[in-house]
Amino acid sequence: MLNFKKFKLAPHAAGRDFVCLDTSGDNLKLAHLKVSSGKKQIVDLVSRNIHGSSEADISKVIKSLLQAMNIKNPYVMNVIPSPLAITRNIEVPSQNPNEIEEIVNLQASRLTPYAREDIIIDYLNVGTYRKSYSKLLLITVARNLIKRQLDILSGAGIKIERICFSAEAIASLIPQFLKQGLEGQVINILHIDSNFTDFIVALDSKLIFVRGIPIGAEHFLVSKEQYQQRFLEELKKTLEAYKTEDIYKSVQMIVLAGCIEKIKDLEPVLNGELHIPTTSTSYFKHIDASEEAKKTISSSEQMSFLNVISPLMASDQLKLNLIPEEIKFKKLLQEQSKDIVKSGILVMGIFILVCAILISKIYFKSVHLKALSTKYSEIHPEALKLENDSSRVKEVRNYLSYRGYSLIALDTLSGILPRNLVLTDIKFERQGKFSVRGVAESMSAVFSLIDDMGKTDCFKDVKSKYTTKRKEADKDVIDFEIVSLLKVKG
Template identity: 40%
Template sequence: MKNPISFWSKGVKEYLGFEFDNDNLKIAYLRSSALNREVVYFINKDISQFSSEEIISFIKSQLSKFKIRKAQVIYTISSHLVITRNIEVPSQDPKEIRDIINLQASRHTPYGREEIIVDFVNIGTYRQSYTRILLVIVNRDVVRKQYEILKQAGFEPDKVSFSSESVVKGLSYLLNLDREDNPVCIIHIDSSFTDFNIVLKNKTIFLRSLPLGIQHLSIDKQENYKQFVEEVKASLDVYKSEDIEAYPVRVLVTGIVEEVRDIADFLNSCLKVPTEVIPYLNYFSLSSEARENTSLTKICSFLGVMSSGLVYEALGVDLTPQEAKLKKLFEERSKEVIKTGILILAFFVVISGFFLGKVYLKDLFLKKLDKKFSQIHPQAEALEKEFSQIKVIKNYLSRRGYSLEVLAEIYKALPDEVRISELRFNRAGEITLKGTSSSMTAIFTFVEDLNKSNYFKEVETRYTTKRKEKDRDVTDFEIRGSFRKEKSL
């Protein structure tokens, strides 16, 4: 016997399974901690006389005490409510296979295409271009009704599976059936029906629902055992006739087996195949509260609803109504849009905070500078005043004697024929000379020599006027020019 489930996982996860079986409601609550995954609670209730509101009230009353926060909710459909067909599809492409199934599914059921929900199990490649498929079909109204009840109770399903897949994958995990190379037959006995499964590598490759359960097998055993064996033989014959896979090498009987443990020997003698009874509850870790309800396992099987939480991530078939899938997709995308908006807003807040921080620091720095400036400014003004005075003195000292140098330069360039009567200059650096010359040529020579001087530039004659003076001709003139750059300080 394998030890109760125990493995490492990150954080704490919660799984909540529901199964509507004829007139019964089964609930199983599993919790995965860092060390193990245990069944916290399970319950069965006869809801044949309940209204939808009463069912909702019952679900809430049973689960409110556990303060379930964020559980993965699985709605498991009983196998006897599901139609299964083994078919071959002329394609190996998953998208093409799904398209073909969507077109042809209604041919395998009395319902119209809009009245059913369809999914499938890919059994494997057959011949070169064909794929074997276990087609799974369920009435849309059956699913929708129970789905809405769970939704109104506050537990909208994350996945809608069917019981047989949960049982098969659960036992495959517990018993390591995926390591076997040959098919195994799993007979799952429930209250009013039995699932006949052929399993290979963790997949259901054949399924048939038998109209006999513990209610029949626990009374008049001799007669009902015979009928049960006949149903099993008939199922094996159908399986062989469809040439799906090899004949099963052993038979595992599970579900409600406390009162029918001897059925294994009966099947073994009739089928000539090794048969073993598997009390599934021994393979689960149960909380103290769950152990108080173990008597319920004698009237109905919780293997499907418990296994749905055990192998939640491995469940492949999803019979969730299309409108619910679209709504979830829309909600997920809306959440992504909101999340993106929040991230963008947060980004702008961070950027704004960064720039505001820089502005604040600069403002703080400027205030410090202002304070420092207010302390230094009077001293700076005093220094500037003293510097201006020093500059004036230095300028005066540097210019001292410059006027004499200018006069000497004028005298040096002055011809003998020329007399200067007036000399003026202003702050703009302009100089004006007026005088008289006995020769016009001397005036032009004087102007030319001044232009060659290092002290003057742009010297030119403004006018010349001839006149008589003591019986001789003289010329009055005016010359203007500018000083070249003065001495540097």
């Protein structure tokens, strides 16, 4: 089973356009971010009323906005607000990520009122429970809602890269605006938008609980006292629901965010009614935004852009991705195909380089061989002549080395010849071979001659070839032949 949790999206790249859209409500929201020198800046914020508009009309609006901003090939993210999602905190008997994912997929239809094929589901691991259990926050969205958003963006010629859950992005961003030293504290973020409020509980910038309260900035502006009381009642119920879930310790701080400029007096009311430290933060004061973007935020008293800004500013910390599995699978295959193509190109490049090196070596060697052959053909006749001359010189040297040496050998032999031995034949051969034949009165005379010859400076490798006894005039005689090599002094 493919682990889509490990599927990586493209990181922020310098100079590229990043866009986040919210097409789920009556108002289309668009945030445009650029990265330059490692800094993220919101350069454009736009809203358009799309109440009652068809998907094709919304696509045209988005396309025209991107063209007006001169945005080409943007990295596009879409957000799902909490009122359009079903959230549930559960516990599963495993801490292994693969096992947890399998359990969630198998139990999805039991945990929601929809069939598995009709929903997109993802989860956040909130923490451990009883050492072997994991606490999860499930986020479920109807598949047809996701399909509608994909169709709208496709109609605008946009390829969507990620579908975020706005509450997760807000939970990641808002704690960064607060003072330091909040590690380990449970923070309740009340993000007030036009017609609803996100009840977000965050721990160390991680979403652990979320609910929607159907009261927003528009309600407060219509009848402040009436809706303020209802808001307090809904808030108390939701805080009680969080305690009942027993996810973590109680809320230690409440932070108001979003459309709060006209309802800042809500802060002391919450302080007095809930007895929980309450503060507020104007998000546009903490982000790097163009003057035009800041003016858009200031003029939008009943609309919050925080849900489209936070996914862009905190994209590196987000875990959830509500894109359908088949699209994730397709993206994964595309990425793997790109890697395979890159590997193939690299291997082909190496192969071509090796072939080029081999061909160049063969070429240079062939050129060198041709040059040697040409030179050889020029000097070959001279070499043959020199070889013939050398052979003649050797013959002359051999002749000269043996010339007169026979006389020396005979003189040496006559000096060591025993008296009881007669030579009948003396033979000189080529290559310094020398042999004598004769008759001796005894075998000892033959061996004595062999020893004496070996001690001289004229003979070497002296040995008897044969010795034969016979009768001559009633007397025993020995016929013999001695062979040796002449020592030629060079």
